[in-house]
Amino acid sequence: MELIKKILDGNEASAARLISMIEEGKEEGYKAIAELFPHTGKAHIIGITGAPGAGKSTIIDKLAIKFSETGKKTGIIAIDPTSIKSNGALLGDRVRMRGAENIEGIFIRSMAHRGYPGGIARATIGAVYVLEGLGKDVIIIESVGAGQTEVQISSVCDTVITVFTPDYGDDVQLMKAGIIEIGDIIVINKSDMPGAQEATKDIKAHVISSDKKDWQVPVIMAQAQRGEGIDTIMGAVESHLEYLKKNNPLGEYRAEKLKKLMFLFLKEELWAKAMKKWAGSGEIKDIVKMVENREIDLYSAVSRVADIMLPD
Numbered sequence: 638m639e640l641i642k643k644i645l646d647g648n649e650a651s652a653a654r655l656i657s658m659i660e661e662g663k664e665e666g667y668k669a670i671a672e673l674f675p676h677t678g679k680a681h682i683i684g685i686t687g688a689p690g691a692g693k694s695t696i697i698d699k700l701a702i703k704f705s706e707t708g709k710k711t712g713i714i715a716i717d718p719t720s721i722k723s724n725g726a727l728l729g730d731r732v733r734m735r736g737a738e739n740i741e742g743i744f745i746r747s748m749a750h751r752g753y754p755g756g757i758a759r760a761t762i763g764a765v766y767v768l769e770g771l772g773k774d775v776i777i778i779e780s781v782g783a784g785q786t787e788v789q790i791s792s793v794c795d796t797v798i799t800v801f802t803p804d805y806g807d808d809v810q811l812m813k814a815g816i817i818e819i820g821d822i823i824v825i826n827k828s829d830m831p832g833a834q835e836a837t838k839d840i841k842a843h844v845i846s847s848d849k850k851d852w853q854v855p856v857i858m859a860q861a862q863r864g865e866g867i868d869t870i871m872g873a874v875e876s877h878l879e880y881l882k883k884n885n886p887l888g889e890y891r892a893e894k895l896k897k898l899m900f901l902f903l904k905e906e907l908w909a910k911a912m913k914k915w916a917g918s919g920e921i922k923d924i925v926k927m928v929e930n931r932e933i934d935l936y937s938a939v940s941r942v943a944d945i946m947l948p949d
């Protein structure tokens with residue numbers, strides 16, 4: 638396929654085109670991915686999550702520049718719900734990546750999230766394949782901290798960085814929701830703000846009680862805007878990759894995540910297929926009506942619909 642040849646040759650416009658096709662769920666796009674697949678699997682995939690405004694894009698901008706200084710090509714995928722569409726291009730996070738934007742070898746792509754959370758992982762993994770085909774050594778994915786979405790992003794990534802700010806008090810909910818648990822590295826950004834030391838101490842205490850196997854999650858203070866702490870983050874990212882390779886061959890580590898993603902995608906696929914197949918079903922509409930009129934309880938209704946859709 639001509640498109641694939643161009644991507645493998647490093648043509649960014651072709652890569653952008655294929656990512657769009659995947660975002661739109663085009664059959665042609667999935668076929669191209671199948672052809673691209675043998676050329677993938679080598680990049681280090683890093684996720685950065687955290688509340689809007691925590692400084693994720695600023696950190697990525699600086700990290701990508703550092704990577705490029707060490708000769709590594711970086712691809713950035715920003716899943717940005719605040720993106721504004723302008724001339725067909727998504728702006729938003731790109732605005733915060735002005736430094737990295739013009740460096741050769743760095744490719745930035747914003748992706749709109751399409752309202753349904755499952756779609757994020759689905760389109761993201763496609764974009765990862767494409768960036769690997771482009772020859773990126775490192776792929777950084779930015780996404781906002783939002784429960785289910787985060788869990789999905791962590792399934793796509795080898796290393797997850799969670800970004801908090803000193804006023805993370807509001808984020809206690811995130812911690813309770815397990816957001817902190819998915820971080821392999823935790824960054825307290827905006828350490829110029831009051832309360833940074835306390836926040837770091839608090840989070841360190843929390844992390845110690847919930848550490849991951851034999852990886853001690855580092856809690857790093859940073860001031861991304863000024864580039865402070867970026868070297869430490871970079872070092873932690875590299876140590877985490879070493880750790881994964883040493884203790885758990887990367888293939889094994891990824892296998893577990895891939896299995897999870899496969900069933901996630903399967904669930905969506907089956908749901909979409911069932912909805913399409915049964916959209917006009919009078920039988921199901923009748924059951925829905927009965928639910929609306931409180932003639933039947935929800936358990937019975939769902940069980941009847943499931944039996945219609947998937948008979949024994």
Ligand SMILES: Nc1nc2c(ncn2[C@@H]2O[C@H](COP(=O)(O)OP(=O)(O)O)[C@@H](O)[C@H]2O)c(=O)[nH]1
Nearest residue numbers: 689690691692693694695733827828860861862
């Ligand atoms: N005070 C302070 N502001 C920062 C720091 N890092 C980033 N910012 C600012 O915080 C705002 C949000 O940053 P951004 O990277 O877009 O956050 P994102 O939404 O998590 O991607 C921007 O105005 C940044 O310039 C920092 O260390 N200290």
Ligand SMILES: [Mg+2]
Nearest residue numbers: 693694730733
């Ligand atoms: Mg951002």
